[in-house]
Amino acid sequence: MTAERIPFNSYLALPEGKEFSVKFKERFPFSVNAFGLNIQHNFSDKYYMAPDKAGVEILVLGHIYDPFSGRSGEDAVLEIVEMYSESKERFYDILAKCSGRFVVFVGGKKMLEILPDACASLPVNYFSPAVVNDSNEFAVSSxxxxxxxxxxxxxxxxxxxxxxxxxxxxxIRHCPADMTEVEGVKVLTPNLSLTYRAGELRAQRIFPRSNRLERDVNEVINEVSRVLLSSVDCLAWFRKPIFCALSGGVDSRMTLAATVGQRDNFQFFTFAGEGNARRDLLCTKKLSQLLSLRFEEIQLSNVHPSEEFSVLYHGLQGETRAPNVKDTFARQQYFGVNDNFEVRSSISEVSRSFVRRKFHTAEMALTADAMVPIYKRVPFSRKWHELIRQEFATWMERSSFRDVEKYGYDWLDFYYWEIRVGTWQALVLQDADYYTNPTVLFNNRKLIELMLSAPEKYRKDDTLQVMIMSTLDGDVLKTPIVKNFGKKAWFREILESSYLKAYQALIAR
Structure with a gap:
């Protein structure tokens, strides 16, 4: 690999004493020695607190804020470390209220816990060679x-x-279950923490820990609306330029509604293009005029990535993301490399009955077999089915995934949250790291829990989101919401449903 700069929000943690190669030292501009680890990173937002009287130290890489209390940055970190010393349960509860894009290291040399944000949007890839050579070494990385x-x-x-x-x-392309493209390296899926103790590296579920409580929809709407407004205020606290990608869909419209009190601090944009010109762009241009937004229509240049960029991108993102190298390079060329926030609107769809809606299915038993064809379109092959099924079966055991049903949640909602969002969406956000600092207002476990507590009839379509928008800023609904893929959406859903039925009949047990 060449000396092309590594993207923002990259890190590698190795045991102290294990030498980094020269190319690592040249690429990572910052380092922290803590928890018996040498942590190399490229974060502009980072918070470290030395061991207290109880020997507890904490490192947070990435931007973090608590929209429930309105605390941002170091104040939010102080809040969670105080809870860690008091009670693990209270610590998990307060961490669940934190938004941003971050990874938390907390504990000491004898016991270390590593926790990603609500949707693991900043990946925690991990590896322990102990299974091979009885070594106590391990590594975690973005x-x-x-x-x-x-x-x-x-x-x-x-x-x-x-x-x-x-x-x-x-x-879309992503690995099944918690696999990565590197042998023996797993990715920590959402709602889990990674604990290192006595030479053992183990994942454990931290959410849900109590039964789902169905709430009155108006209570949900009012609280979600309050938290989203606070989230935007917290983002403004960081004093960074804020860009916001707009489409014609429901999720970015929710983000737009949440910015109602801070729009002067936002630069909105939509990418022009053959598909967008007929769908998103027409809609967002009307919205920008109606709401007097600072808005830009962006036409990316058709430029071929440099060799240095291609080598870096392919090396870090792998074959899974390889087809996106041209678009990522074009965005870097347009925006430059700047520590700005780019607000995305993914993750909101976790609160909808996404899988049921996509596949037109009512009930599915919680089995590893059922997970294979909804992971993505996989070949009609018993060989591939068994291989992928085994990966999901192992992941279910490692992640205690059956607890989701035990606590009264629909497993398909959590499957989408933990597999689709926790793997594919994390990779999508890493594309933005090559030029900026991506963030998502909905990346908050407590906020997702609130939306999942709404009665099912409001979550089977866009009803809940539309009601939240109406409460935040009804003006954003003065132009029609554009369904993703336009008129092709219905046909795509029929194809997905037909594929699933055929796969279940021919392959799945």
Whole structure:
């Protein structure tokens, strides 16, 4: 790899004493020695507190804020470390209220806990060679590639074979369960923490820990609206330029509604293009005129990525994201490399019955078999089904996923949250790290829990989101919401439903 700068929000944590190669030292501008680890990183937002009287230290990489209390940055970190010393339960509760994009290291040399944000939008890839050589070493990183280089690991042959199939290239591309493209490296899915103690590295579920409580929809709407307004105020506290990507869809319209009191601090934009010009752009231009937004229509140049950028991108993002290198490079060329916030509007869809709506299905039993064809379109092959099924079965055990149903939640909602969002969306946000600092207002476990507590009839379509928008700023609804993929959406859903039924009949048990 060449000396092209590594993206924002990259990190690699290795045991103290394990030497970094020269290319690592040259690329990571910052380092922290804590918890018996040497942590190299490229974060502009970071918070470290030395061990207190109880020996507890904490490091937070990334921007963090608590919209429920209105605390941002160091104040939010002080709040969570105080709770850690008092009670693990209270610590998990206060962390659940935190938004942003971050990873938390907390504890000491004898016991360390590593926790990602609500949707693991900042990945925690982890590896322990103890299974091979009884070593107590382990590594965690934003990118599986860094761990691969540190331990000279091979690429995962199963993922490489899967990514070469035609079916893999239909729709979005991400690894099944918690696999990565590097052999032996796993990614920590949302709602889990990673604990290192007595030479053992173990994932454990931290949410849900109590039964789902169905709430009155108006109570949900009022609280969610309050928190979203506070989230925007917290973002403004960081004093960074804030850009916001707008589409014609419901999720970005919710973000727009939440900015009602801070719009002078936002620069909104929509990418022009063959598809967008007929769908998103027409809608967002009307909205910008109606609401007097600072708005820009962006036409990206059709430029070929430099060799240095391509090598870096392919090395870090792997074959899964390889087709996106041109678009990512074009955005970097347009925006430059700046520590701004770029607000995205993904994750909101977790609160909708997304999987049921996509596949037109009412009930599905919680099994590893059922997870295979809804992970993505996979080949009609018993060989591939069994391989992927086993990965999901192992992940279910490792993540205690059956607890989701035990606490009264729909497992399909959590499957979307933890697999689709926790793997694919995390990779999408990492594309933005090459030029800016992406963030999502809905990346908050308590906020998602609130929206999931609304009665099902409000979550089966866009009703809940529309009601929240009406409360925040009804003017954002003065132009029609554009359904994703326009008129093709209905046809796509029928195809997805037909695929699932055929797969279940021919392959799944």
């Amino acid at each position: 990118h599986a590639y860094f761990i691969r280089e540190a331990f000279s690991l091979p690429l995962c042959s199963n993922v490489r074979s899967l990514s070469s199939t035609r079916f893999y290239h239909l729709g």
